[in-house]
Amino acid sequence: MIEVKNLDKFFDGGTRQVLHNISAKFYDGKVNLIIGQSGSGKTVLVKNLVGLFKPENGEILYDGRDITLMNRKELKEIRKEIGMLFQGSALFDSETVMGNVMFPLMMFSDMTPEQQRERAQFCIDRVNLTGSADKYPAELSGGMQKRAAIARAIALNPKYLFCDEPNSGLDPKTSIVIDQLLWDITHEFDITTIINTHDMNSVMGIGENIIFVNKGHLGWVGTKDEIYDQDNEDLNNFVYATDLFRDVRKYRRQHGYTKTKVEY
Amino acid sequence: MFFTKGLEAFGNYCTLMWRSFGVPERWKEFFRRYLNEISKLGIDSIPLILIVSLFIGCLCTILIKLNMQSPLLPRYTVGFSTREIILLEFSSSILCLILSGKIGSNIASEIGTMRVTEQIDALDIMGVNSANYLIMPKILGLVTILPFLVIITMVTAMFGGWAVCYTGILDPDTYIYGIQTDFVEFDVWFALIKSLVFGFVISSISAYYGYTVKGGSVEVGKASTDAVVMSNIMILITDIVLTKLLLM
Ligand SMILES: Nc1ncnc2c1ncn2[C@@H]1O[C@H](COP(=O)(O)OP(=O)(O)O)[C@@H](O)[C@H]1O
Ligand SMILES: [Mg+2]
Numbered sequence: 032m033i034e035v036k037n038l039d040k041f042f043d044g045g046t047r048q049v050l051h052n053i054s055a056k057f058y059d060g061k062v063n064l065i066i067g068q069s070g071s072g073k074t075v076l077v078k079n080l081v082g083l084f085k086p087e088n089g090e091i092l093y094d095g096r097d098i099t100l101m102n103r104k105e106l107k108e109i110r111k112e113i114g115m116l117f118q119g120s121a122l123f124d125s126e127t128v129m130g131n132v133m134f135p136l137m138m139f140s141d142m143t144p145e146q147q148r149e150r151a152q153f154c155i156d157r158v159n160l161t162g163s164a165d166k167y168p169a170e171l172s173g174g175m176q177k178r179a180a181i182a183r184a185i186a187l188n189p190k191y192l193f194c195d196e197p198n199s200g201l202d203p204k205t206s207i208v209i210d211q212l213l214w215d216i217t218h219e220f221d222i223t224t225i226i227n228t229h230d231m232n233s234v235m236g237i238g239e240n241i242i243f244v245n246k247g248h249l250g251w252v253g254t255k256d257e258i259y260d261q262d263n264e265d266l267n268n269f270v271y272a273t274d275l276f277r278d279v280r281k282y283r284r285q286h287g288y289t290k291t292k293v294e295y
Numbered sequence: 296m297f298f299t300k301g302l303e304a305f306g307n308y309c310t311l312m313w314r315s316f317g318v319p320e321r322w323k324e325f326f327r328r329y330l331n332e333i334s335k336l337g338i339d340s341i342p343l344i345l346i347v348s349l350f351i352g353c354l355c356t357i358l359i360k361l362n363m364q365s366p367l368l369p370r371y372t373v374g375f376s377t378r379e380i381i382l383l384e385f386s387s388s389i390l391c392l393i394l395s396g397k398i399g400s401n402i403a404s405e406i407g408t409m410r411v412t413e414q415i416d417a418l419d420i421m422g423v424n425s426a427n428y429l430i431m432p433k434i435l436g437l438v439t440i441l442p443f444l445v446i447i448t449m450v451t452a453m454f455g456g457w458a459v460c461y462t463g464i465l466d467p468d469t470y471i472y473g474i475q476t477d478f479v480e481f482d483v484w485f486a487l488i489k490s491l492v493f494g495f496v497i498s499s500i501s502a503y504y505g506y507t508v509k510g511g512s513v514e515v516g517k518a519s520t521d522a523v524v525m526s527n528i529m530i531l532i533t534d535i536v537l538t539k540l541l542l543m
Contacts, residue, residue, distance in 0.1 A: 081420055083416060083419065083420070106422075107422040108422075110420060110421060110422035111421075111422055113420060115417065115420045117413040117416065117417060118413070119412050119413055121412060121413040121414045121416065121417040122414075123409075123414055123417075124408075124409075124412075124414075134421075135421050137321065137324065138320050138321055138324070138421065138422075138423055139320075139421070139422065
């Protein structure tokens with residue numbers, strides 16, 4: 032479990048506060064979502080969680096180990112347990128899909144080259160990119176790049192998987208494929224997955240533990256089953272921003288729903 | 296204001312260099328990248344170097360001949376002066392000024408693109424020291440190959456000067472005699488030492504500009520221009536310092 036306690040993050044030499052006293056828990060073997068409008072501080076929160084930014088105040092506990100207190104060496108150790116999927120995929124342009132997935136194995140595992148290749152092929156197969164192992168990132172579609180990046184992120188069997196807007200720039204159908212894949216690997220390999228998104232379809236699809244960030248403040252915590260029927264005004268503005276979800280609300284009220292289950 | 300900004304940038308540059316030099320995570324991967332950089336930055340520049348050197352060699356000889364029509368000067372002075380120019384200044388400083396346009400923008404835009412597409416963040420997240428992984432092979436690669444490029448330049452430029460003599464401006468044997476007159480071996484070493492320093496200057500400054508890009512493709516473009524301009528300025532400054540230190 033990753034636990035955040037009273038996190039503050041400032042920018043521009045301490046003049047602009049982006050995160051205000053955020054406390055949250057991210058559970059093992061679950062898909063944890065950080066949701067909120069663009070600019071609300073989701074990416075900044077995730078970058079703090081993985082140690083790319085250092086918070087001014089607060090604790091970030093990985094199963095009790097506070098990464099804000101770690102030195103470079105300890106941080107490096109814990110990073111071997113972390114996989115991360117970046118908004119733009121961040122695949123290495125000069126390497127093929129196979130090269131990209133083998134990279135962390137080559138740098139950090141004791142495997143022989145054959146074992147590395149075998150493990151990489153397993154991950155590539157797992158994300159359904161079997162035929163594209165020898166292609167370069169520029170030759171792949173957006174969804175395939177995302178899947179290749181997922182394969183790279185899970186290559187070292189991470190305990191924690193972070194995803195920054197995994198659906199950005201993808202069409203709705205491809206988005207669902209990616210969401211489904213993230214959901215499946217989370218439960219298959221018992222990973223603590225933390226996804227940051229503003230996509231309500233993902234929220235309703237895979238939101239097992241939802242943390243709503245509103246202008247840098249913690250707004251609401253709950254599950255996808257609770258999100259329709261809560262009385263947080265900011266969250267309702269976010270959830271019911273589109274006609275589609277307003278229609279859902281109307282329908283639910285007309286038919287007297289209080290709880291819902293969205294199944295994939 | 297301008298001064299403190301510059302000082303801050305210099306501090307950041309030093310920190311980045313400090314982070315860049317260290318024991319690589321995997322020696323095998325380091326050598327792969329190192330050889331790759333030698334080929335990309337060095338070997339691939341050879342055609343450019345050959346063309347430029349050949350023409351500059353020709354031009355030196357022609358222009359010196361034109362300007363030394365005095366009966367008081369012996370004819371071999373043309374070869375002698377051509378050699379001095381090539382060994383002392385052209386083969387190292389001018390060559391590096393020319394190469395910095397190609398190599399500097401290449402390094403800055405490659406690393407800068409990796410920065411803005413979060414590839415550097417991806418390396419850091421994996422626990423790879425991204426500065427060490429990306430920058431050290433480039434610096435060492437360029438520093439390794441540049442002295443060889445300098446030697447190629449010397450030979451090609453002097454050959455160009457000799458070849459142009461056959462157009463009838465000078466007796467080739469007089470030219471050959473000239474380039475052998477009063478030869479000081481240290482002049483060659485001087486050029487090689489300078490090239491080591493310039494190799495470091497070009498690659499480290501360009502890497503700094505690329506690594507610290509913030510923003511998108513526009514900023515990457517700006518960083519690669521800035522990298523070339525700053526490399527050129529620093530080459531000229533270190534050139535003066537080294538010439539003063541080593542020759543006077
Ligand atoms: N490196 C940075 N330096 C300064 N400000 C930043 C930086 N990164 C993000 N911010 C600011 O933090 C705020 C939140 O940004 P972000 O976390 O990217 O939002 P989002 O929720 O869309 O991911 C924005 O106002 C942004 O300008
Ligand atoms: Mg974001």
